[in-house]
Amino acid sequence: MNAREEILGALGTAAPPPGAADALLADPVRPSVAEDRVAAFLAALALPASGATHARIGSVADAPAAVARYLAEHGLPPAVFLPDDPRFAADWSGFALSLAITPDEPAVIAWARLGIAESGSLVFETGPHAPMLPNFLGLHHIVLLREAAIVSHLEDAALPGPQPRAHYWVTGVSGTTDIEGQYIRGAHGPRFLHVLLVGED
Amino acid sequence: MSAAFSRRVDAALADPILKLAIDRTAGTAEAKRALAVDGFAHFEQARTRAAAIKDHVVAHLGHYLEHFEASATAAGAQVHYARTADEACAIVIGICKAAGARTVARSKSMLGEEIGLPHALAEAGIGRIETDLAEHIIQLADERPSHIVWPAMHKTREQVSALFKQHHTAPHTEETIPAMAESARRHLRQGMLGADVGISGANFLIADSGAVCTVTNEGNAELSLVPPRVHIVTAGIEKLVPSMGHAAQLLRLLARSATGATLTQYTTFYTGPKRAADPDGPEAMHIVLIDNGRVKMRDEGLAEMLRCIRCGACMNHCVVFRQIGGHAYGGTYPGPMGAVLTPALDGLAASRDLPNACTLNGKCQEVCPVKIPLPTLLRGWREKSWREGLEPATMRQGIGAWAWVAQRPRLYRAAVRAAIFAMRRFGRGWIRALPLARGWTAHRDLPAPDAESFMSRYARGER
Amino acid sequence: MTPAPAPRVALFVTCLVDLIRPRVGFAALRALEAAGCTVVVPAGQTCCGQPALNSGARAEAIAIAKRTIALLEGHDAVVVPSGSCAATIRVHYPELFEHDPAWRGRAEAVATNTYEIMAYLDEVRGWRPDTALDATATYHDSCSGLRELGIKAQPRRLLRGVAGLSLTPLDGAETCCGFGGTFCVKYPAISNAIAGEKAAAIDASGAELLLAGDLGCLMNMAGKLHREGSPVRAYHAIEVIAGMGDGPAIGEDA
Numbered sequence: 066m067n068a069r070e071e072i073l074g075a076l077g078t079a080a081p082p083p084g085a086a087d088a089l090l091a092d093p094v095r096p097s098v099a100e101d102r103v104a105a106f107l108a109a110l111a112l113p114a115s116g117a118t119h120a121r122i123g124s125v126a127d128a129p130a131a132v133a134r135y136l137a138e139h140g141l142p143p144a145v146f147l148p149d150d151p152r153f154a155a156d157w158s159g160f161a162l163s164l165a166i167t168p169d170e171p172a173v174i175a176w177a178r179l180g181i182a183e184s185g186s187l188v189f190e191t192g193p194h195a196p197m198l199p200n201f202l203g204l205h206h207i208v209l210l211r212e213a214a215i216v217s218h219l220e221d222a223a224l225p226g227p228q229p230r231a232h233y234w235v236t237g238v239s240g241t242t243d244i245e246g247q248y249i250r251g252a253h254g255p256r257f258l259h260v261l262l263v264g265e266d
Numbered sequence: 267m268s269a270a271f272s273r274r275v276d277a278a279l280a281d282p283i284l285k286l287a288i289d290r291t292a293g294t295a296e297a298k299r300a301l302a303v304d305g306f307a308h309f310e311q312a313r314t315r316a317a318a319i320k321d322h323v324v325a326h327l328g329h330y331l332e333h334f335e336a337s338a339t340a341a342g343a344q345v346h347y348a349r350t351a352d353e354a355c356a357i358v359i360g361i362c363k364a365a366g367a368r369t370v371a372r373s374k375s376m377l378g379e380e381i382g383l384p385h386a387l388a389e390a391g392i393g394r395i396e397t398d399l400a401e402h403i404i405q406l407a408d409e410r411p412s413h414i415v416w417p418a419m420h421k422t423r424e425q426v427s428a429l430f431k432q433h434h435t436a437p438h439t440e441e442t443i444p445a446m447a448e449s450a451r452r453h454l455r456q457g458m459l460g461a462d463v464g465i466s467g468a469n470f471l472i473a474d475s476g477a478v479c480t481v482t483n484e485g486n487a488e489l490s491l492v493p494p495r496v497h498i499v500t501a502g503i504e505k506l507v508p509s510m511g512h513a514a515q516l517l518r519l520l521a522r523s524a525t526g527a528t529l530t531q532y533t534t535f536y537t538g539p540k541r542a543a544d545p546d547g548p549e550a551m552h553i554v555l556i557d558n559g560r561v562k563m564r565d566e567g568l569a570e571m572l573r574c575i576r577c578g579a580c581m582n583h584c585v586v587f588r589q590i591g592g593h594a595y596g597g598t599y600p601g602p603m604g605a606v607l608t609p610a611l612d613g614l615a616a617s618r619d620l621p622n623a624c625t626l627n628g629k630c631q632e633v634c635p636v637k638i639p640l641p642t643l644l645r646g647w648r649e650k651s652w653r654e655g656l657e658p659a660t661m662r663q664g665i666g667a668w669a670w671v672a673q674r675p676r677l678y679r680a681a682v683r684a685a686i687f688a689m690r691r692f693g694r695g696w697i698r699a700l701p702l703a704r705g706w707t708a709h710r711d712l713p714a715p716d717a718e719s720f721m722s723r724y725a726r727g728e729r
Numbered sequence: 730m731t732p733a734p735a736p737r738v739a740l741f742v743t744c745l746v747d748l749i750r751p752r753v754g755f756a757a758l759r760a761l762e763a764a765g766c767t768v769v770v771p772a773g774q775t776c777c778g779q780p781a782l783n784s785g786a787r788a789e790a791i792a793i794a795k796r797t798i799a800l801l802e803g804h805d806a807v808v809v810p811s812g813s814c815a816a817t818i819r820v821h822y823p824e825l826f827e828h829d830p831a832w833r834g835r836a837e838a839v840a841t842n843t844y845e846i847m848a849y850l851d852e853v854r855g856w857r858p859d860t861a862l863d864a865t866a867t868y869h870d871s872c873s874g875l876r877e878l879g880i881k882a883q884p885r886r887l888l889r890g891v892a893g894l895s896l897t898p899l900d901g902a903e904t905c906c907g908f909g910g911t912f913c914v915k916y917p918a919i920s921n922a923i924a925g926e927k928a929a930a931i932d933a934s935g936a937e938l939l940l941a942g943d944l945g946c947l948m949n950m951a952g953k954l955h956r957e958g959s960p961v962r963a964y965h966a967i968e969v970i971a972g973m974g975d976g977p978a979i980g981e982d983a
Binding site for chain 2: 772775782783786793904905910952979
Binding site for chain 2: 067068069071072073075076077078079080081085086089090093094095096097109112114149168183184185186191192193195196197198200201202218219220222223228229230231232233234235236237238239240241242243244245246247249251252253254255
C-alpha cells in the first residue's frame, strides 16, 4: 500500500454531516468594528504593532504628488518601483521608475484590493500586473487603497472564484522579536508602510 | 530522572544567562498576550469555537485531506503523502535533486525540525539558508530551536552579536539589537533571492481552495518562496481547515496567543505555482502531507493534541519551561505541548521524564487558544508509563506500598505515628535535613509534624 | 421528612494536615461549626489518592477512591481544607470511573457534594467570620483550587471579615509555587528554582504573613522562605479565618 492509501485508509474518508462545517462559520467570535470602517481601519493602522502612516488623496491622479511628498519627507530621491498596472495611470514623469525590482529598492508602490478594518491589514493578490516580491523587498512600502474598499473583518477578505497564486494580508511592516524579544522594524522587508487612501468612487 | 534529562536540567539551571534570556522574551510575550486577550471581548467563546473547528477537522481528517488534495491539484500543485519523517525527507530531497537544486531557502517550520529536514538536506549536499532571523542564529550556532515561536530565545544579544561578527561578511559595528538585525538583513538577502528551491511549512491547509497558509512577522516566508523555481511545503496532516473563514477564526487566536499582536504581519495563502502571466513566483509547487504518528495520536487518546496551532503560549506561561528552557526537553517541541508530543514522536521510554517534570498547575490549559487539556494528556502519559513499568522501581514500590497502607486505616494510623516519631527525631519546628526526603531538604526546610496526628487527637475527643 | 436544622458535613482533613499540621483540621472544625454545620470526621479516612493519581498509578488511585467514596457518601456535604484534594474528589474521581457504571454514579454523587472549605463557607453557607488578627498578609492562589475549582474570590471575601487583617497583593499570585506533589521530590532542582522565585515575590510583597489554601504549597513556600532567612510566617488561611492566626506558624514548634 502506498502512503496515500495507508493514511487515508487509516483515517477513513467519510464526509462530515451536511452543514457541520458551515455551522462553524456562523456568527464568528471576533472583535467588533465601529460603524465608521474607514476610521477603524486608520486607527488599527496607526497602532504600534502596525506603525503605518497614511495620507488621503482625492484620486489616483493625486498619487504622484503624494508619493513625492512622502519621499521628500524621508529624504529620499523621487525614485520608485511601480508595477506595470493600468490602475496606477497618472503622471509619474517626475519619478525615476524601476521596471525590474532590485534587492535594495528604497521605495515600492503597490495597489491593495481591500483594507480590513478589524486588523488594519491590506489585502493583495498576485496577477499579471501584480508582482509579489517587491512588496517584501522595498524599505518603504507605499500602498494605494480605495476608501470604498475597506471591509470590516478578516472573513470579508476572501476572493471569490478561482484563486491566484498568492492572496496575502499585510499588517504593518516586516518585524522581528527574535533577539531578546525586542521589537525591530524592517527585519527583512519594509521598515515603513505608508497608505494613500483614495477617496474617489 | 534519566541521566540525560538530569544533565540537561542541571546545565540549564546552572546557566544564569539562559534564565535571563528566557525571561526577557517569554516575559514580554506573556505581558503582551495578556493585553491582547483583555482587548478581545469574548476571547473565551473564541477559544471554544476554535477548539470545535479543530475537533471537526480531526474527526473528518481523511475527508478533508482528499478534498484539499483535489483542490490543490486542480490549482496546479503536486501533492505527496508521507507516513514517516524519513519518507517525507526522501520526497523533499527527491524534488530538490530533480530540480537540480544547490541551495534551498527555508522558512521556519517546526515540522521541518520534527522530520529532521535540515540534517537530510546536509546529507544530500544541498545548501540551506535559514531565513527566519532566529533560525539563522541557530544555524550559525549549530544548535536546535529552543522554542517553537522564538527558536533562539535562549540566546542573549551578546551571544548573537558574537555569532554575527564571526559569520557575517559586513557585521554590525554598534552593539545594539537593531544594528544586529540590520547585519542579518544584509547578510541573508542575497542568498535568499538566489536559492533554487524555497521550503516552508504550513500554518493552515485550506481544503476548499487547496491553499497553503503561512504566517510570519518578518516576511521571510514570502522572500524565500517567491524567487525560487520550486516551492515545497511540508505540512502535518492536522493543519487542515475546511475554508478560509475557518482559518480566519484561528488566525485571530494564533497571533494574540503567540505575540499579543492582532494578526501576524504577513499572512499568505499560496494556491498552486505561478500562473502563466504572473511576473514572479515559482514554476512548481509541491505539498508533502505528513503523518509521522498523527493518525496514531488521533486513535490512541491524543486527538485533542492535534488541535495545536503552535502558538507557544503554553511554554511562555510554564513555570518549568521558564526555569529550564527548551533544550532541556531534548525533543523538537519543548514546554507543555512538547511534553505531550515528544513521547508520541520519540517514544515514551526515551522521554518519560517530560510528562512527569510538570507540576500539573493547569496554566498551560488556561492560556491554550484551542483549549487542549494538556494536564490531562500529561497525566495520560504518566499512566501509560506506570502501566508499562517505565517508572523507577523506587517510585513504583513507594507508591504501591503507600497505596496499600492507605486502604487500611488502622495500619495507616500506625504508619502516621511512626512517621511522626521518626521525623521529630530530626528536628522540632523546622527540619533542616531529612535523609529520606533529601530532594526536599536539599533546598528547603521541612516543617516537623506536631507530636500527635489530627485523627489521633480527634479520636481522643479533642475539638 | 423534617429538614435538618444544620447540614451534616463530613470533614476530610487530608493526609498532610493529619500528619504535619493538625491545627488546620481543628481550625476547619471550628469554622464549620461557627457557620452552623454539624461536623463529622469519618474515622476511616486516610488520603484521597492524589499522589497515586498524579504518578500514573491508576489502579491504586481507583482502589483508594472507592474506599474514600464509600466513606464520604451520605453526608450533606464533604468539606476539604485543600483545593487540590477537593479537586481530586470533585473533578478526578468521576474521571476515574468514567467507564465503570457500578461506581460512576456514586463517584459523581460524592463529587458534586464535595467542596474546598473556603468555597463552602463563602458560597454555600454565605458565612462571614467574626475573628480578628492584627497583621498584614498576602495570599497565594494554589493552582488546583484556582483552576480546577475556581477558588479566587472566596478566601479573600472571608479574610476581609477578619478584623485588623490587611491583605497586600502578591506579584504572580497565580503562578505555581513549584510544589506539584511528588514533583517537588522527583525533580527537586527545578522545583527549587520555581520556589526561589515565589519566595522572592512573597518577600517583596512586604507582608508579615503568607496565606494559602493548600498545606503542600504552604510547606514548600514556607520551607523555602525559612531556608532563605525570610521573616515571613505562613498559615493556612482557614487558621486565620477561624481565629487561630495567633498560634504557631508553619514550622514553629508548638
